[in-house]
Amino acid sequence: MRARDDLSMENLEDSCASLRTQIAAIEAQLEGLKRDLANAEAAVKSEADSTGKPHEGQNDAGNRWPLLPEEYKRYGRQMIVSQIGLRGQLKLRAAKVLLVGAGGLGCPAAQYLAGAGIGTLGLIDGDTVEISNLHRQVLHRGKNVGKYKVDSAIEALRELNPHPTYIAHRTHLTPEEAPAIFEKYDLILDCTDNPATRYLISDTAVLMGKSLVSASALRTEGQLIVLNNPPRRPGEKDGGPCYRCVFPKPPPADSVVSCADGGIIGPVVGTMGVLQALEAIKVLTAPETDTAADGSAPHEAPVMQIFSAFSNPQFRSIRIRSRRANCAVCSAEASVTLDTIASGSTDYVFFCGSATASSLLGPDERVSPEEYREKHPLINTRTNGEPEGSHTVIDVRDKAQFGICNLENSINIPISNFLASAPLSTADLKASQLPSWLPSELASPESNEPIYVVCRLGNDSQIAVKKMKELGLDRNGQRYIGDIRGGFRAWREQLDPDWPEY
């Protein structure tokens, strides 16, 4: 019965936690309302100030200064920069900013925005903290692994600056909820990691009349763009371009690489997140544009910033197009509306597609790690003395990954070699014009040893097997060539729990 007691204990603890969270949320809301009131009062006062009525000696000391004494100290260093000033600080305090994604971009962006004294910061993310996030997602602490990223991030942000109101949205952004969430904010930051969500965020931002600071990063590079700035209604040509103006069609799903697959250097994505915070501050504190004589407000031409850590120069500003005359969202011919988003007839997952599920090989061309080990035991103690089951293992991961961990006696031939080799003509095959990267002992016609191909997850290995068969290395079926199903991930699960998981 211990187990049952533990269970009900757990339930009670859960509901305590949930109540605590609700109380915290309502308290945060209350704080926000108080601040809104303070801001409104400050605005009334500064309005009165600007009309020239002196307030010196006003009896209500609480209204004398628009910021709290601590806020003057805390924000003084940025307020004395002329581009910010008290005017800018009050705008920041009145601003409500939503960060979609609390990862590599969202963490540094949120950190700087909280530090700068944004009045309300909302974070939306349905993921929980993983240990593989910590090298770049700088708000999360090791003790918070397993916790919602938004809760972990807000915990750190509160320690940094208790003044802002923090709002946690513990969910992935969905088309159904996006408009209602965006409505509560003035500015949106796209800190997400996939095309479908990026289109959803841009579409919703345009239709809700919000500017959007969008960034992305992979490996050693990053990109940044401020969209729908100034925010204008669909059809109004003087609005800034949206994501669809720049990228009307999504990239093929096969070409989309995630940080988990492609890798990412922490400070690279950090740089982009910090730049997002900077652009957000610029948008929020921008002086009201003086309307030009012809009635049009002058605006800087839209640009995209490209960062490349190992190039010189590292930063590049490129001029991009303005609104697209036939844009599906922000033009007069728009076909995407809040209704089509909410109803699901604008289908983002369909629009962006999904990478083709990979099963290029038949079952007889694949072995599980366990089956491989049965065929080729680790220590050969058979009495006949013959080195039973001599074979070759080709590891097609790239050099960096092979360098992290590899199997003894495996050969490293990165998949890029296979992808670069043109299909051979039969004449080539007769002349045994095999690619130079193929070790000669594999290519030699005397060799009939089986070949096993392995990679990280079991996708590239299938491509390599196909390519080798095209090259005729299987001698019309006389030689076995297959892959290890599930790659090193399965290898670790089935055979070797010590195998590094990276």
Next chain:
Amino acid sequence: MAETATGSSTLPITVEFTGGLELLFGNERKHNVALPAQLKDGSQPNISYLLGYLVDNLMQDQRKDMFIMEDNVRPGVLVLINDADWELEGEEMYELQKGDNIVFVSTLHGG
């Protein structure tokens, strides 16, 4: 093959690949490319010509559709002509000038 270039002079430009596209081009970001200054029909090489040239001469990866789809750059690739979006310069019809810097940028999605 000799007739690709009727003029003897060449048109030197630089071509760069970023955002992962360099992986399709031998993992080299920057390439110096000498195009024929005049094509056999008397026209000057434009971006459209350059695309074909790059696929035939510079691209190493066999997956052409990672770069070109329907005779144009695939969706998700920006083409920059001297640091401006090619849409501001006439897209694939832009006639290349000596010393032009053409950059192909694949959009990133990680974050």
